[in-house]
Amino acid sequence: MEYYIAIASIIGIHAMLGLSVYLVAISGQMSFGQQGFFALGAYLAGMSTALWGLHLLPALALGVVVAAVVGLLVGFPALRVRGLYLAIATFGFGEIVRLAFLNVRYTRRIGDRVVGPNASEGFRHVRYIYDRGITPLEYLGIILLALAVVVVLFFVLERSKLGATLRAVEEDEVAASMVGINVTRAKVFGFTAAAGVAGLAGGLFVHYSSYIDHDMVALPLAIASVTYPIFGGLGSFVGPLLGAVVLVGLTESLRALHDAREIIYGALIILTMLFRPRGLVDEALVLRVKGWLRPRAVRRPAPAP
C-alpha cells in the first residue's frame, strides 16, 4: 500500500509541476525553467519549517509567494522573447537558480544538527511532517488537496475571461492586441501564476523527501516538467494530470523489464506522439467530450421550414 501512496505522492507533485508548464504553454510560450521556481519553493519552504520554525501552511505560502515574485521579475523581461528564445532564456534562469543554490551556505546549529542549505552538500533535515507523525497517507491527502485547489483554480480560469484572454493571446498575439487585450499583462500574469504553482510543488516535495539539493532540480527535471503537458495534451488541464499519471506510472510499472526499461519508455513516448501529435488530451478530444456533455436538446436539428 505504501508503495502506491509513494507513487501517488510523486504523481501529485509532478502533476502540479506539469500544470505550471501548461499554464505558460496555453499563452503560447514554452518555459523550460519551471524547475527553477520549483527549487525556490523547495528551499524557501524548507528553510521556513526547518530553520525558522514556521508551520507547513505558512511555509508553503512563503514558497509560493517568493516563487511568484521572482516569476514576476523574470517574466517581464523574459516574455519580450518568444519560442525557442524564451525556452532557452527560461532554461538559463533555471540554471542560474540551481547554480546559485549550489553556492549558497546558510546554516544554523539546531540541537546536534547543522541545518540549512549547505552548498554542494545540500539541504537536509526538513523533517516537519515526519517529526509530527503525519503518515504518508495523510501527507498524500495534503498533496492532493493542494493539487485540487490548483485544479479548481485552473478550471475557473479556463472558463473565465482571463482564460479566454490567454488562449486568444496564444492564437494570435497581434489580433489579440488589436481587440484591446493587454498582451504583455496577460502573459506576465500567466507566467507569475505558473511560477507560484511550481513553487508550491517544490515546497510540497521538500517536505516529502526531507532533502533538496542542486542535482534534483537540473536538466532531467526540466525535461520531465515539459514532457507532462506536451505528452498529456494541451487541450485542457486534464492533459498534464494525465501525462503525470501515465509517465510516472510507466516509470514504475516498467521495472519488470529491468535493463530495457528506459529504452521502452522512450519508444513509448515516440509512438504515442506519432499517433497523437497534440498529446493525449488534445483540443479535438476536448471539443468532442464537451459535445457529449452538452444536453441533447441543443443538438436537435432545426425543424424543416
Add this chain to the structure above:
Amino acid sequence: MRRPFVFAAATLLAACLLWPGWVGAFQSEGTVRIGGMWPLSGPAAFFGKAAHGLASLAVDEINEAGGLVVEGKRVKLALHAQDEACNAEQGLAVVKRLATVDKVIFSLGPGCSSVAEPVFGTLQKKLGDASDSGLQLLFFTDIATKFGLAKLSPWVFRNTPDEPAMYDFVVKYLKEKHPDLKTVMVSYESDFAHSAATWNLAVKPALERHKHHQIVEVVDWRWLDNEFGAQVTRLRKANADVYFSLTHTPSTCPSMLELKRQRVKPKMVIGITSLAGTEVLQQCPDVAAGIIAPSNFAPITPRAKQVADKAWERYKADSNIHSVPAYENVHLMKGLIEKAAIKNTEDTLLADRRKLRDQLAKVGTFQGVVGKITMRPEDDPVKPRDVDKDMILVQIKAAKWDVFWAPEHLKRN
C-alpha cells in the same frame, strides 16, 4: 462503431501497462528476503551493477552452502534488487516497494547520495517512537559514502570507506616516507559533494594537522566538465611536488590528459577513493598511470582474488572499494539473521527488522574480504554506525591497480 472499442482496448492495455507491481506471496517459497536499491541505469550504473553482482555472488555462496537456519528450518536467501536510477523520486518510491511489496528484512544500497539523503532522511529517527511517521527499514549501505549519512537514522548502518582516517594516513605516510616533498596542489569537484567533502573534511584537515606540507594551489571544476585548460594552467604555474586529484573518473581522465599536454609532472599524484576500480582503467589507463589511491580492497589475499575472479566470471561485476562491501554485508547479515532468531513471517516483519538491527548495532569486529572491519557503536560521537576498516594504498601500473602499500598483517595472509 469501431472507435469506442479501440478506445476501450487502449484503456485496458494502458491499465495493464501502468500497473506498478505484482505482489508475490510472502515466505511461501521458503526464503528470507533481502533487498538492494542501486543505480542500475543512468550515470552511476557502473557502481550499481558491480554492487548488485557482488551481493548476488554472496547470496549464491550462502545458498549453495545450504542457506540459513530460521526457526529450525533451512531456508534460502532471496535478493530483491531495485533500480533507483540515481534519482530521488524513484528512490523514494523504490524504498517503499522494498519495504512493503518485496517485504525485505534489510536492504543494501543506495548507491547515489542524492538518493540516500531523502531515503535515509525519511526513515524513523528515534527507535520505537510512535509519534515518528518515518519508515522502519534497516539499511546496511555499501556504496553511498557522503559524510554523515549514517547519523540520519538509527536504522542506517554503513560499510563504507572512512576518508578522513584514510587521508590522514596518506599525509602521515608522505611526511614520514617522502619528507622532501613539501608543496601540495589540489583539485576537487565543486558540484560533487563527495569530492568537495573529501577535500574540506578529510585532506585539508589532515594537511593542517601534520603541519608538514604547504598548500600552494587549489583549483576546482565541475565533475562533468570537458575543458580544464585554465585550472591546469594554474597547476602548472604552482608546480607543486604532490598533486591531490580528488576527482572522480569522468573529470580525472580529461584533466590528467591536460596535465600531460601542458607537461605538468608532479612527483606524486594522490587520487580519490572512488578511483580504485576498473572505470579509470577503461577510460584512461595511460595518463592515469602512477596515481595512488587509498582503498579498502585489492586482490592481495587469496580470498580477495577468489572473490574478484568469481564475481567477474559469474556476473561481470567489478570488485572495487564500493562493490565489495555489498559482498561483505550479505555474508555478515546471514550470521546475524540466524543469531537474531527472527520468525520470518509477514506479521513479525517489523519486529524481525528491529531484532536484526539490534544485532548489527552490537556486532563489533567482523571479518571482511581483505581484513577486519569494526562497526562503531551507536553512541560514538564522531561516526556512529560507520565502520573502521583496514586500508591499503593502490597504484595504477601497466593499466592495472597494483598494491603500493599494505599493512604487515594483511601481507602475511
Add this chain to the structure above:
Amino acid sequence: MGTALLDGTEQLINGLMYGCFYALVGGGFTLLFGVLRRFNLAYGSTIMAGAYAGLIPVYLFKAPVLVLFVTTIVVSVLVGLLVEFCCFRFLRKGHELAPLMTTIGMLIVIDETIVHLTDAVGLKYPAPFGDESLALGPFLIRPDYLAILVVSIACFSAIFWLMHRTRFGRAMRAVAERPEAAQILGVSVRRVNVLTFVLTSAMAGIIGFFAAVSVGSARPEMAAWLTGKGLVVMVLGGLGSFPGAILGGLALGVLEFEAVWFLGSSYRDILAFSILFLILMVRPGGLLGSRPA
C-alpha cells in the same frame, strides 16, 4: 598586470579555437531548424552515437584513426536518418510541439542504449594530434584545437559553398524561406529535408570525433552537454542564421574560457546564462537574428 594580459590573451586564443567547435554544434542545430523549422533535440545523441560507434572498428581490428573518423560520420548519418524517420517524417505541419517530444523520446532511447551497452563507462579515444601542447611564444596551444580550427573553417566554407553555389543549396534556402512556394515550384521538400538530415548528421560525426578526441574518451554525458551548448549558441546567434551560429559559438567560447580563468568554474555557467539573458533582452532576435522575434 602583465601576467593578466598574457593569461587573458592565451585564454582568448583557446576560447576562439574552442569556439569554432561550439560554432559547429550550433551550426548543425541551426541548419536543421532553418530548413525544417523544427528542433531536433536528438542531435546531441546522434553526435554521441557516432562517437561511440567509431570505436567499434578500433576494438574489432585495431583500425587506424582515419577509419574511426569515417565510421563516426557514417554511423551518425545512419542514426540521423533513423531520427528523421521516427521523429519527423510522419508529423504533419501544424504539430509544432510534437517533434520536441518525439526527439526527447529518441534522445532517451539512444542514450539509454549506449548506457546499457557500456554500463555508463567512458571509452578511451586515441589522440591523433599528439598529446603535448605546442609552445608558440609565451602561449601553449593545443594541437587538437588547431585541428578543430582547420576542420571548422573547412566545414563552414563547404557549407557556404553548398548553400550558395549549388542547386541543392538553393533548394535548401528556398525551403527554409518559403516552403509552400518552393513546393509549388517543384522542389521536393521531403528530399530536401532528408538531405539536410544527411548533411547535419555528417557534421555530427565530425563533431563527435573531435569532442571525444579533445576529452580523451567517448562519454555518456556528451549528449546533454552538446545539446545544451548547441541550443545556447543557436539562440545567441539568432535562430536560423548560420553565420549567427558561428559568431555565437566564438562568443561563447571566448566568454567561457575568460570566465573560468578569472572567476573560476563556479561562476562560468552563471555568467554565461546571465549574459545570454541580457543579450536576448537587448536583441530579442539574437546577435544576427534573421527572423523577427
